[in-house]
Amino acid sequence: MPKDSAGHLIPGRLSPARAVPASIARPEYVGRAEPRPNTGGDRYAPDEVERIRAAGTIAAGAIEAAAAAIRPGVTTDELDRIVHEYVVGHGAYPSTLGYRGYPKSSCTSVNEVICHGIPDDTVLEDGDLINLDVTAYLDGYHGDLNRTFVVGEGAEETRLVVERTEEALRRGMKAVAPGRQVNVIGRAIEAYAKRFDYGVVREYTGHGVGRAFHTGLIIPHYDTEQYDDIIEVGMVFTIEPMLTLGTTEWDVWDDDWTVTTRDRKLTAQFEHTMVVTERGVEILTLPPATSVG
Structure with missing residues (x-):
């Protein structure tokens, strides 16, 4: 069990890389050190939105498939196997x-x-939190989402931070309207999180997504004047607030990927990819057979 003497997570062992059939198209960055700069902007025609939706539906279905296997005793690698097999x-x-x-x-x-x-x-234990983050690439477009789950029976504060983080995402989505600046999203999220004394992670944000995995557009989850792009009909981006029970200060493991709260307190996250409409947003990362309410 990869935890230290204080019960905090430490790096575990990775399984070999999973294969993707040669018939499946790869994003341009596969096999390269970094992706090419995005030059396509963040607005999409209706047919492009439908391609993003198709990718997002697959990603959402993969999370549902993996979520069905979440229980004490399951490894995170097993969840990744389920996601991989579903997507490909x-x-x-x-x-x-x-x-x-x-x-x-x-x-x-x-x-x-x-x-x-x-x-x-x-190995997941009873009471743990786990966030599953999946993005699928199909027909030249990405769809990106994540959800946080409680493993088994969680403590009340564990269940509440999960429920409230999902509500923070909903609050952020409700703030979206054409003509507003993107910082209105973070203002709505942080105002809600402060009611419960939760921290809102600042350095990791929502982003433009579609033709590129990350287009360069930044969607803040906190109250700031720094990001002032004007929201327009046809824009596609993610909102993905990360709330913490303690500090928002963080550390990165030697793998250069894994980001943890510095005080090692719990954190939760939820994310959807969405398109801006005349009335607000439409979610593009719903699982199969889910209607938009």
């Missing part, structure tokens, strides 16, 4: 695999891991 089984490429050298098909962030946890032989 639907003809898509798992976007994280090979992105800037990332070795797996999903991110599995447990307890104090804010984001980018690498699936390994970590």
